[in-house]
Amino acid sequence: MIMAKKILFIEDEPALQTTLGDFLKSGGFSVSTAADGISGLEMAKKEKPDLILLDLILPKKNGFDVLLELKQDPKTVAIPVMVLTNLESAEDIDRALEAGATAYLVKTNYRLEEVMEKVKSLLGK
Amino acid sequence: MPPLIIKFNVFSECRESRLALWECPPFLFVVMGIVNVITAITVYAFAVELVDEPQLAALIVVGVSALIFLIGNFLITGFNKIAEANRLKSEFLNLVSHQLRTPLSVFKWTLELVNHRSHSDAKTANYLNILGEHTERMVRLVNLLLDVSRIEAGRFILQRSPVSLERLTAEALHSLKPYADSSRVTIAFEAKNKRDVRGDVERLRMVIQNLVDNAVRYSSEAGVVSITTAERGGDIEWRINDRGVGIPKAQQKYIFQKFFRATNGVHQQTQGTGLGLYIAQQIVKELGGTIGFESEEGKGSTFWFRLPIYK
Numbered sequence: 001m002i003m004a005k006k007i008l009f010i011e012d013e014p015a016l017q018t019t020l021g022d023f024l025k026s027g028g029f030s031v032s033t034a035a036d037g038i039s040g041l042e043m044a045k046k047e048k049p050d051l052i053l054l055d056l057i058l059p060k061k062n063g064f065d066v067l068l069e070l071k072q073d074p075k076t077v078a079i080p081v082m083v084l085t086n087l088e089s090a091e092d093i094d095r096a097l098e099a100g101a102t103a104y105l106v107k108t109n110y111r112l113e114e115v116m117e118k119v120k121s122l123l124g125k
Numbered sequence: 126m127p128p129l130i131i132k133f134n135v136f137s138e139c140r141e142s143r144l145a146l147w148e149c150p151p152f153l154f155v156v157m158g159i160v161n162v163i164t165a166i167t168v169y170a171f172a173v174e175l176v177d178e179p180q181l182a183a184l185i186v187v188g189v190s191a192l193i194f195l196i197g198n199f200l201i202t203g204f205n206k207i208a209e210a211n212r213l214k215s216e217f218l219n220l221v222s223h224q225l226r227t228p229l230s231v232f233k234w235t236l237e238l239v240n241h242r243s244h245s246d247a248k249t250a251n252y253l254n255i256l257g258e259h260t261e262r263m264v265r266l267v268n269l270l271l272d273v274s275r276i277e278a279g280r281f282i283l284q285r286s287p288v289s290l291e292r293l294t295a296e297a298l299h300s301l302k303p304y305a306d307s308s309r310v311t312i313a314f315e316a317k318n319k320r321d322v323r324g325d326v327e328r329l330r331m332v333i334q335n336l337v338d339n340a341v342r343y344s345s346e347a348g349v350v351s352i353t354t355a356e357r358g359g360d361i362e363w364r365i366n367d368r369g370v371g372i373p374k375a376q377q378k379y380i381f382q383k384f385f386r387a388t389n390g391v392h393q394q395t396q397g398t399g400l401g402l403y404i405a406q407q408i409v410k411e412l413g414g415t416i417g418f419e420s421e422e423g424k425g426s427t428f429w430f431r432l433p434i435y436k
């Protein structure tokens with residue numbers, strides 16, 4: 001049996017954790033969630049997921065800082081990070097891409113199906 | 126050269142606050158200072174000529190200077206308040222719109238999950254469609270407001286990446302389908318050219334959604350809307366045609382103005398902000414493209430925009 005790909009979803013809004021989390025699980029992924037930047041970083045190092053979905057406005061440590069730390073740590077540098085946020089100014093997008101994000105999606109503008117498609121293409125599935 | 130530095134800072138400060146020089150408090154402050162000095166010297170020259178006593182002359186100079194200083198101060202305070210109110214309005218709009226986005230994402234995704242579960246009841250499906258349609262409308266409205274506040278704050282910076290108009294149109298048609306269905310409007314789409322344009326994907330999504338939304342909204346009952354993309358001399362032209370109410374000739378020149386809505390449109394449809402076309406024009410212009418339309422009242426409208434092909 002092939003192991004399900006692991007996704008870490010760092011998002012502080014429980015309702016979004018549930019909706020996208022459930023949807024990804026129904027697509028055959030193994031999903032774990034973290035509700036703030038610090039626990040997100042810890043889980044990323046411990047679980048070594050195949051993909052990280054990262055919100056930018058997070059309690060304790062914001063998503064930009066989380067992203068920078070992920071990309072500085074040799075243990076997590078290779079994990080692709082898809083930013084999933086409601087910030088969408090060109091400055092924020094450039095800042096996230098420069099910090100090493102692989103993709104950037106604005107939550108309100110994407111359906112779950114479209115998010116799943118992106119996730120699959122990033123995981124080469 | 127301290128005065129030059131001050132002058133330079135004033136100009137850049139006014140540019141940053143997006144105010145015309147004569148509405149910009151720091152500039153007015155400098156002007157009032159200069160006026161004050163010139164007045165003091167002039168009054169002194171006259172006073173020395175006309176009044177014998179030097180103390181009286183000095184008193185007149187001080188009096189006039191103080192008066193001018195007071196008037197100037199009132200003026201500048203007034204303008205300062207306006208500038209501050211304008212800045213607060215933009216910040217408020219920005220904050221509220223961002224705050225609205227999280228619950229909107231929740232609505233959108235939860236509805237999608239509910240729609241994925243089987244429900245045999247046609248009425249429920251219809252209610253869910255209505256909810257979905259209005260959630261999408263709210264998403265578009267919030268996107269519009271955010272961009273208006275950015276344009277006003279002079280922070281409207283766009284991405285320049287390859288964008289497939291074909292894909293964006295297909296996505297927009299998917300999200301607007303419930304609305305088109307309930308309005309009994311059929312949308313036909315033919316991509317004659319599939320090359321990418323150079324642009325900002327989220328903003329172009331908004332332009333396309335606005336134009337499709339308008340075409341459906343102002344279509345006559347059971348109308349047909351057709352969309353095509355084609356190559357036009359280094360550009361891709363995206364074109365949408367409806368057989369709706371059209372725009373009265375006399376009002377056509379105002380159609381891209383902020384908050385403007387044609388009178389016959391308002392009679393037909395109460396909903397609409399008058400911001401969609403304004404934003405669409407700002408976006409297309411910013412990306413180095415052109416936007417335009419042809420319309421005849423009672424017969425329909427064709428809106429188009431052209432953007433450079435991504436190389």
